[in-house]
Amino acid sequence: MKKIYLVYISLSGNTQSFVRRLASYLQFQSDIEVEEIHVKDLVKQAIPFYTLDAPYVAFLPTYLEGGNGVDNGDTEILTNPLGDFIAYEGNEQFCLGVVGFGNRNFNHQYCLTAKQYSQRFGFSVLDEVELRGLNNDIERVGKKILELVANK
Numbered sequence: 145m146k147k148i149y150l151v152y153i154s155l156s157g158n159t160q161s162f163v164r165r166l167a168s169y170l171q172f173q174s175d176i177e178v179e180e181i182h183v184k185d186l187v188k189q190a191i192p193f194y195t196l197d198a199p200y201v202a203f204l205p206t207y208l209e210g211g212n213g214v215d216n217g218d219t220e221i222l223t224n225p226l227g228d229f230i231a232y233e234g235n236e237q238f239c240l241g242v243v244g245f246g247n248r249n250f251n252h253q254y255c256l257t258a259k260q261y262s263q264r265f266g267f268s269v270l271d272e273v274e275l276r277g278l279n280n281d282i283e284r285v286g287k288k289i290l291e292l293v294a295n296k
């Protein structure tokens with residue numbers, strides 16, 4: 145059976161809510177095995193990082209320290225553990241792409257950290273979702289993931 149990990153970090157619960165609903169959607173729509181990994185939990189429980197044995201999609205909110213995202217304010221402050229997990233012992237090779245989370249009020253900084261990860265690691269931004277996302281966001285992202293897994 146094919147397997148996919150949904151690897152994420154969530155500080156105020158929006159990304160977590162989306163990932164949980166997405167996991168249910170994927171399990172309902174396919175027979176793929178889906179496993180969620182919340183990197184914040186690994187850090188909190190002092191679980192050492194490990195290498196993944198199947199493809200995954202990363203889900204990443206943006207928390208920048210102010211500025212306008214053009215000539216300043218592009219420094220991420222709170223979600224760096226997800227980047228450390230992706231960078232851990234070649235884990236980036238299994239990443240099918242990143243889904244960015246943010247708030248459009250941040251204008252040029254909207255989902256900027258996901259774009260930075262795409263440049264840093266060389267995978268694509270699969271999609272961008274505002275706050276918790278709506279049902280149509282779940283469906284759109286879910287269909288993209290099913291397509292990626294089918295082509296694996």
Ligand SMILES: Cc1cc2nc3c(=O)[nH]c(=O)nc-3n(C[C@H](O)[C@H](O)[C@H](O)COP(=O)(O)O)c2cc1C
Nearest residue numbers: 154155156157158159205206208246247250254255
């Ligand atoms: C201090 C702070 C800074 C933020 N900076 C940005 C930002 O630069 N760009 C953006 O798109 N969203 C920004 N957001 C919005 C969050 O990315 C958005 O609320 C996201 O859904 C949070 O995900 P989470 O609840 O999973 O932690 C910021 C939110 C806070 C509280």
